[in-house]
Amino acid sequence: MARIKLDLHDIFNKGRSIDAELNRVIKEAVEKGISLVEIIPGKGSGQLKKSVLRFLEQPEIKRLYHRVEKDDKNFGRIFVHFRH
Numbered sequence: 636m637a638r639i640k641l642d643l644h645d646i647f648n649k650g651r652s653i654d655a656e657l658n659r660v661i662k663e664a665v666e667k668g669i670s671l672v673e674i675i676p677g678k679g680s681g682q683l684k685k686s687v688l689r690f691l692e693q694p695e696i697k698r699l700y701h702r703v704e705k706d707d708k709n710f711g712r713i714f715v716h717f718r719h
Contacts, residue, residue: 638671639664643683653683657690661715665699668719672700678711687713 641660646652657674664672676683690696691703691713699717706712 637667637669638673639669640673640675642675643687644675644677653686654690657687661696661699664715664717668717670717670719672715672717674713674715676711676713681710684711684713691715 639660641656643653643656646656660672660674663669674687676687688703691700701716701718704714704716706714
């Protein structure tokens with residue numbers, strides 16, 4: 636299964652960079668037919684994870700993927716599944 640991993644630890648405090656990276660990775664997954672994107676916002680206070688989930692809920696983004704899965708074993712990880 637093809638997968639892309641995006642670790643947001645290095646840019647956690649740069650709002651525009653985060654949105655740009657999320658847009659880039661979603662677009663790449665759609666263009667290349669990738670079935671899974673793993674996003675790592677980290678554990679921290681949970682604010683970055685909430686921000687990522689809000690980003691994924693935007694209608695223009697939501698229509699691009701199949702479903703979002705929050706890792707029940709690792710709070711700091713989100714999986715975005717695509718159907719191609």
